Amino acid sequence: xxxxxxxxxxxxxxxxxxxxxxxxxxxxxxxxxxxxxxxxxxxxxxxxxxxxxxxxxxxxxxxxxxxxxxxxxxxxxxxxxxxxxxxxxxxxxxxxxxxxxxxxxxxxxxxxxxxxxxxxxxxxxxxxxxxxxxxxxxxxxxxxxxxxxxxxxxxxxxxxxxxxxxxxxxxxxxxxxxxxxxxxxxxxxxxxxxxxxxxxxxxxxxxxxxxxxxxxxxxxxxxxxxxxxxxxxxxxxxxxxxxxxxxxxxxxxxxxxxxxxxxxxxxxxxxxxxxxxxxxxxxxxxxxxxxxxxxxxxxxxxxxxxxxxxxxxxxxxxxxxxxxxx
Amino acid sequence: xxxxxxxxxxxxxxxxxxxxxxxxxxxxxxxxxxxxxxxxxxxxxxxxxxxxxxxxxxxxxxxxxxxxxxxxxxxxxxxxxxxxxxxxxxxxxxxxxxxxxxxxxxxxxxxxxxxxxxxxxxxxxxxxxxxxxxxxxxxxxxxxxxxxxxxxxxxxxxxxxxxxxxxxxxxxxxxxxxxxxxxxxxxxxxxxxxxxxxxxxxxxxxxxxxxxxxxxxxxxxxxxxxxxxxxxxxxxxxxxxxxxxxxxxxxxxxxxxxxxxxxxxxxxxxxxxxxxxxxxxxxxxxxxxxxxxxxxxxxxxxxxxxxx
Numbered sequence: 001x002x003x004x005x006x007x008x009x010x011x012x013x014x015x016x017x018x019x020x021x022x023x024x025x026x027x028x029x030x031x032x033x034x035x036x037x038x039x040x041x042x043x044x045x046x047x048x049x050x051x052x053x054x055x056x057x058x059x060x061x062x063x064x065x066x067x068x069x070x071x072x073x074x075x076x077x078x079x080x081x082x083x084x085x086x087x088x089x090x091x092x093x094x095x096x097x098x099x100x101x102x103x104x105x106x107x108x109x110x111x112x113x114x115x116x117x118x119x120x121x122x123x124x125x126x127x128x129x130x131x132x133x134x135x136x137x138x139x140x141x142x143x144x145x146x147x148x149x150x151x152x153x154x155x156x157x158x159x160x161x162x163x164x165x166x167x168x169x170x171x172x173x174x175x176x177x178x179x180x181x182x183x184x185x186x187x188x189x190x191x192x193x194x195x196x197x198x199x200x201x202x203x204x205x206x207x208x209x210x211x212x213x214x215x216x217x218x219x220x221x222x223x224x225x226x227x228x229x230x231x232x233x234x235x236x237x238x239x240x241x242x243x244x245x246x247x248x249x250x251x252x253x254x255x256x257x258x259x260x261x262x263x264x265x266x267x268x269x270x271x272x273x274x275x276x277x278x279x280x281x282x283x284x285x286x287x288x289x290x291x292x293x294x295x296x297x298x299x300x301x302x303x304x305x306x307x308x309x310x311x312x313x314x315x316x317x318x319x320x321x322x323x324x325x326x
Numbered sequence: 327x328x329x330x331x332x333x334x335x336x337x338x339x340x341x342x343x344x345x346x347x348x349x350x351x352x353x354x355x356x357x358x359x360x361x362x363x364x365x366x367x368x369x370x371x372x373x374x375x376x377x378x379x380x381x382x383x384x385x386x387x388x389x390x391x392x393x394x395x396x397x398x399x400x401x402x403x404x405x406x407x408x409x410x411x412x413x414x415x416x417x418x419x420x421x422x423x424x425x426x427x428x429x430x431x432x433x434x435x436x437x438x439x440x441x442x443x444x445x446x447x448x449x450x451x452x453x454x455x456x457x458x459x460x461x462x463x464x465x466x467x468x469x470x471x472x473x474x475x476x477x478x479x480x481x482x483x484x485x486x487x488x489x490x491x492x493x494x495x496x497x498x499x500x501x502x503x504x505x506x507x508x509x510x511x512x513x514x515x516x517x518x519x520x521x522x523x524x525x526x527x528x529x530x531x532x533x534x535x536x537x538x539x540x541x542x543x544x545x546x547x548x549x550x551x552x553x554x555x556x557x558x559x560x561x562x563x564x565x566x567x568x569x570x571x572x573x574x575x576x577x578x579x580x581x582x583x584x585x586x587x588x589x590x591x592x593x594x595x596x597x598x599x600x601x602x603x604x605x606x607x608x609x610x611x612x613x614x615x616x617x618x619x620x621x622x623x624x625x626x627x628x629x630x631x632x633x634x
Contacts, residue, residue: 160344163340166613167568167613169609171576172590175575175594176349254466261469264576287475287479301469301472305467305468309467
């Protein structure tokens with residue numbers, strides 16, 4: 001399966017501009033031989049990323065999860081497009097009232113409009129999820145790539161440090177640190193989650209960098225006189241990106257759940273921030289009499305996370321050559 | 327093999343020291359003076375403050391305090407809580423409950439996850455496979471506490487099949503619902519892992535050989551496909567035991583179970599540093615030991631690992 005091979009700077013240069021004496025050696029297909037010594041030369045290899053994109057486009061799950069993600073991003077960025085009601089203006093006289101015109105989801109225990117709170121809650125979850133994923137990806141990739149590329153003492157050090165961080169459960173560590181934090185904003189929650197969430201990415205990056213650094217195109221780049229740092233940035237990292245992207249997409253969903261768990265426990269975002277985790281925790285008090293209040297923030301949270309992990313599934317199928325050959 | 331065991335056991339030491347040092351630093355280096363807080367607004371006399379500081383070694387440098395704490399772990403003397411109870415007694419009371427809960431959850435996720443995963447993997451691409459796959463994503467997407475509430479409402483209140491909360495000294499029946507909730511997320515991972523692993527085994531040469539020599543479908547599945555597919559699943563389950571015990575904080579809170587998670591959360595909110603550090607140390611130990619056991623088991627099953 002030659003078109004699944006990663007395209008590197010060096011090989012791409014050879015492909016697009018064949019120098020004299022370096023043209024394709026295969027003969028054009030002239031008759032129906034049905035043999036392997038004939039190659040359809042007009043079917044140029046499309047490259048790793050374009051091939052993956054072609055594979056993804058065919059999946060219905062890609063369009064479903066993509067639509068979900070776009071919708072949630074839109075709600076998070078412009079909640080005013082979907083509701084004109086202020087989520088913090090609540091009248092106790094409306095408490096636990098059922099839905100009526102203009103208030104499609106009804107009211108919660110404080111008399112706040114549930115639809116408006118569900119829309120405005122998206123921003124907190126997504127901010128924390130995206131920030132944490134960005135931090136984790138950068139820190140994990142740098143640490144893992146350096147350890148895998150340099151080897152030796154750097155590798156041993158990273159292996160021990162990731163072991164230590166793996167031994168401490170994420171939610172547990174987050175609870176301990178958040179209970180000490182004096183200010184609690186989306187940034188602090190993201191920093192806390194990221195400080196204990198980076199080891200898996202570091203392990204993944206280390207593994208792929210170690211396997212990629214022995215590939216032929218790296219040897220080729222070295223023989224052309226390229227420096228170690230240049231090879232790492234230009235050749236090794238771009239070809240190690242696929243597994244990291246797959247993990248990051250799924251991790252985004254799990255970080256959103258972690259944030260909601262912290263807010264639910266009362267040590268995540270403060271109550272002044274409208275968040276799904278906080279609203280679920282509020283709804284818990286009326287769970288025996290009005291369980292449907294819980295449904296809206298919990299449903300919005302689940303749909304958002306579902307969107308990201310479905311996308312992660314589709315992306316993995318598209319980027320993982322092992323899954324593709326199956 | 328002996329070399330491998332020795333090397334693997336020695337690797338545990340830096341991990342344990344590093345993790346406990348990290349947790350200890352996090353909990354004890356936080357701003358604020360516990361002795362001043364103890365005195366309240368009127369404050370304690372200078373002499374009493376000095377005495378308390380000396381008694382709890384608060385006047386020592388941080389590293390000395392940490393080493394004294396390590397000594398406490400080894401001699402099983404972890405000090406007392408604010409209310410005067412021995413910390414070891416608190417742990418002895420909380421740990422069995424959480425351990426039972428985690429083991430039940432592990433059993434549930436193993437049986438259901440492997441069962442559904444095997445069925446889905448054998449029928450790749452079919453209706454059952456696709457629906458199980460989407461369902462597993464849904465289970466991952468819904469947070470633990472929401473699953474807990476929904477089960478409480480439906481199974482506990484509306485159907486009345488199981489008790490809603492567990493309380494003190496819970497029995498197996500009252501732990502059934504919390505264990506299911508705790509198992510939910512891991513169940514989805516076990517299912518997906520088994521499914522992929524079964525699919526890989528099905529296209530392996532040894533399965534083709536088994537079929538070719540005329541074994542029945544059940545024999546091929548049971549003896550060759552399932553056994554070979556279970557290796558990564560067993561690894562996951564072993565590592566998950568530690569994660570389940572540490573992750574039980576939310577579940578124990580919802581179902582009012584007085585295990586490690588509930589005690590730990592109370593201790594964190596009250597600022598009982600000694601209890602927090604001791605309980606988290608126990609959780610870290612469980613995680614490390616479970617992983618060590620899985621690694622050694624794995625090495626015993628697969629010779630490639632110990633010679634690597």
